[in-house]
Amino acid sequence: MEKRYKDSGYGYRDVAVLVSCGFGAGWTSWGMPEEALFDPVIVDFVENDKIGTAEFDEYIENTYKECYSGGASDLIVVWVPEGKEFRIDEYDGSESLVLKDNESWITA
Secondary structure, three states, X not given: OOOOEEEOOOOOEEEEEEEEOOOOOOOHHHOOOOHXXXXXXXXXXXXXXXXXXXXXXXXXXXXXXXXXXXXXXXXXEEEEEOOOOEEEEEEOOEEEXXXXXXOOOOOO
């Protein structure tokens, strides 16, 4: 699975993760495969404000043929330290990224 990396500045790398933060439809929470979370080509589209262009639509159609891409218009790139565990939470289509280390649990 390909990923986009950047130097975090302290000898570590961050990984680009795609999250659809708008309401209505999610990205991976609405059926895109896991590799679509990290797809470096889509990261480029997001960073260059080219979501919704003919070039983007063609890439999605050719790469993720059977998948629903309705959450694409609200995609953002979240940089996560390489190796950190996370999950994508979704409410009414709005996704959020939660790092495993940031979870608080209450004991009964």
